[in-house]
Amino acid sequence: MVMFIMLPLKQTPGSHMLFEQSLPRFVDKELFSEWPGTDVWCGLVDICHGVPALVRTLAGFVASNPKKTIEDWAKTLSCLTREIISSAPFDDYGRATKLLNYFHSDMPAYLKTCSLYLSMFPKDCRISRSRLIRRWIAEGFVDEKQGVRIEDEAEAYFSQLLERRIIVPAEHSSGGGVKVCRVESMVME
């Protein structure tokens, strides 16, 4: 069993603030207009039990599903609540596993493959973007689309994993893009 130590944000308002801050700027804030009054958002954030990495991953998950309505999110919440209550070890580790599994299953197939591929790297390994992209292409994970260069398609996958917080930036290039990334240890497990 692998241990990870993280200080929970005990106070729920802290988690909510982190959630809101972690949402990328392009997210339509209208979805959250009634927030924090909306029970759904509170519920989703509460499920993370104050673990910062989970709250951030949740924000990435929300941001990457812009088409979901508040009803959809309510369904997600009830589904997650059921899952977590039914899981026997009611600790943060079990909770994190359930949540991350849920996020994982919600990803499109190509992203699942590309993110599983990260498990081949050591924990806390700094992975260069171009190396990862070249390897995805060599492995045949990247679909060729008409009129789109395969490298550009792979770059898009990389951005989507960043957006979902499966990977986080570790170093930027002079042009401002992410040059090196790493995988959050909790996600890695």
Add this chain to the structure above:
Amino acid sequence: MISKSSEENFALALRDDDWLMAAPSSKVRRLSIIHSSHSKSKHGKKALEKMNTSHFRSLSVFGSLDIRIAFRILQVPDLEGCRDFKRHHVKDISQMLLLKYLSLRGTDAEQLPSSIGKMQYLEALDVRETNVTELPGTVVLLDRILHILGGDKRRRRALKLPDGIKQNPMRSLRVLSGIVIAEGSGAAWALAEMRLLRKLAIYRLDVNKDSATFKALLSSMDCLLDRSSLSSFTMVCECSDFLNSLDSLSAPPVLLKCLNLQGVLLGLPMWIHRLSPS
């Protein structure tokens, strides 16, 4: 992710602490060997010797490369940053004719097998920060090669391309990084034919002004910057002649996004202000 990955037989990652758990299914296509710190895992070596490795398509090694890697159908070996790279590994690699991607970056590799020309599927070759200073002549036969990365900027090393490139100008290349162009280098001529090139980095230039190679390179650069899709260009050279000759290009390179010139520069190329701002 690690648990999910082994659950789905996606990849087998052998870490220092869990060699014993390794019960490989013959369905797993990807193998990753991870030695943390400086340990050389005896367990690991033994486990691997017992294992049937013929089904692995993809291999990553982190830490010490204390094993033989003669996996014949391997397509994606990534040995970046491995210690203990030995001569026999070159022999192992020479057997892998289905290679698509080969990274030896940061290892002690000194040479590549001359059979590399037979690796018809090879798309990416990374020998940056190694002791490989020259590519085998057969490399020009690789029809599908997209990326060649070599040299070492920090140690001021550059990679020599075979002269045969003049006759076989590797037109498929998209990225060519870390090369040297010396007097008589076939690459000076071949560059003109690489119309798909997006990134070019020349780490050393040893040519005299007004020599045939100098003129060929200048005219190749003119072709590349004018008509091709080159978006990133890096050139490091000690003398100013070539850098200053860039002024004479016939049209400004409109697609260029990244320009990196190092050396004795008397001024920026005159077309610099005509580059698109995007």
